[in-house]
Amino acid sequence: MSILVNERSRVLVQGITGREGMVRTRLMKDYGTQIVAGATPGKGGREVYGVPVFNTVGEAWEKVGPIDASVIFVPAALVKNAAFEAIDAGVKLLVLVPDRVPIFDVLEISNLARREGAVFVGPNTLGLLSPGQAVLGMIGGRAQSAREWFQSGIVGVSSRSGGMTSAISYYLTKAGLGQSTILHVGGDAVVGLSHPEVMEFFEKDDQTKIMVMFGEIGTTQEERVAELKEKGDITKPIVAYIGGKAAKEGTRFSHAGAIVEGSAGSHESKVQRLEKAGVRVVESIFDIPKVALKLKKNLEE
């Protein structure tokens, strides 16, 4: 099995009639994702690539039946409302694609999601993909590329960078290692599912035997992974890379989350903490497949 999404997941797209929503719906459908409905206020009754569009998420649920996941492509300022709508309707997995969602909005979404037992990926995420099954968001860009670059297998990939999610997975595929699910947690300072939570999903997943993490300076995500590993909550082997070695303190490097504040969250402290917990930290992305192959061998012996 993969985590969070598979070929049976019934998926809704919010903001399906927008430019981004349309293009990505096409990718998701072409890749095999079951897109059962779309929602855009005031555009009910239309169709986008054969997907029926409804005015509200509630209406979509009524007409097409239960929805497992919603992928949200609305302007950043409207993401909070869209997410609330999906959670209220009963959707348990949300993917918030847009960049630049205000942080207090994310905190509110997080709060409501926790109360209702829902989880979300993002914001500022390319989404997640379970090779050969389904993609939520826009990983791969084109279905054909996604089929070429990613293959089903035993490695779970979690990354704070969208581009690196694809890059690492592609290099794994090239080395003959497939992936269970690949997931971009998003680049913001506060995200729904962060590395430690994704790792816990991978830990419970039968298909995943090895986990790969692309970390960055800033936030406490990597430190929390180290903690889980030390406590024994995570037993599967992890290979990690931490970006931002050359970054200077107090300045944000692209991602809102990639900023070192004081002594916390620096490259050095993260690497030390992870290594102490028994995580293999590599210096180059190209070492990830090499180390993963060795780990695979060890597991087989």
Next chain:
Amino acid sequence: MARLYEYQSKKILKEEGIPVPQGDVASSPKEAGKIAQEIGRPVVLKVQLWVTGRADLGGILFAETSKEAEKKAQDLLGKKIKNYVVEKLIVEEKLDIQSEMFAGLTIDDTSKAPCLIFSSVGGTGIEEISQKYPQKIVRSPVDVLKGFKDYEARDMVRKVGISGKTMLFLSDVLVKLFALACKYDARSVEINPLVLTTDNSVYAADCHLTIDDYAVFRHPELGIEVAREFDRPPTLLEKIAYQVEKKDHRGTFYFFQMVDDVSPEGKYIGFNGAGGGGSMMSMDAVMNKGFKLANYCDTSGNPAASKVYRAAKIILSQPHIKGYFASGSGVASQEQFHSARGLVKAFWEDNLNVPAVIRLGGNYEEKAVEILHSYLKNVPARVEGYGRDDSSEFCAQRLENLVQENNFHSHMVPPWQEPGHDFLSSYSFETVTGKIFIHHQKCLNCQTKGCIEACRAQILELENGKPFLNISQEEAQKGKCTECLACELYCKFHEQDALFIHLPIPGLKEYRDRIGKED
């Protein structure tokens, strides 16, 4: 996080009902004297700069009279402290301090909640406080949907052993602090010290507020120029870059300068990353090779070719760089030829004379690399394009070799070129952020009419052998023309050089002119 100055932060505090010392902000000695006179008691003058430890740097002075305040303001204004020139001062009443405390708010990514912090000791940094006096500090994550209640505030203050009236004053400050953090989308608030005076009043003696970049649009009243994390005011070039980003939402363009001055001796390069993670990884790779970055830049999220062009032009406005390095994750979902075309136009116009290594792995990378190689073979410097199977380390090594072969030659910033006269009178139409000129006279000699086919948006059509828009001017301007630059590059390299796309960058012409003079 867009930072606010102390005087801006205090203004907000005051409006929201948190007591601040009586005073105001001054930009001239006269103003300072006048404020001191109104206060009519001893005052303190504080420079308004983003530096920590102002007192030790001589940025905080005291004055007994308004005359003295005026004189001391004269000393401070215009003074250079850690590379910043003092332009503004706070002049405010000097408090009779009984004790110093700390109140603040951060956003905690672990609990995914805002977290209020209160400490019965203050004055020094919060990290130091938590190390030295862990029992005097309380943190309380707040449920954003429920809000922060007064009893929760009282409970925080009570935990560090404060009771009575003072507890009520302090808890009131905390409740208001949380309210203003929500109202202004604060990313962090720090009131340090929060002062208890000898007559048992509470004042926010110093305060720093940062606003969430992503919410700056909700607060035009704050007048934030560049909504980005900086530990210093933005440079001129950064302001120019930010305007480009603000006006064009197709993809992101994030730019900042890493050094004040690129020295001619240093091994500096212009850096153009793509995607946060890929950019950082690429930055690490070139810095491992001993390069220093003049700037950091990230163009990603499927930017239009015109945006990448502008990014490159801005990067190439930095004199003395020894090379240009562009690299992303290596396996980008976006169509990479857009970036390639943007770079070609910029490199060609600026007649690039320092080597460039461009790593464009991802969708359509073969086409992207082909565009770079075939169109840039005639610029003075070498440009090499690479794809997803070439690591950033390898590409950094290539740049190292090329820079050496180029004898560490420094980049000279050429003046900005406006479209020539012959173009100004020719057929033209506006695009989202620029204007396309077609010199129809030249088209008469054209064999292939290849611009028509080059335009994937299919908005060009031949009429009597000359290309015209086949849609309305408005449609083109609204985005039907994607500014992909394909028509221009085709015509320039295969035909009559009859088509020019003018993509203005406000302020860059003047900037380049100035640099030309300085050199």
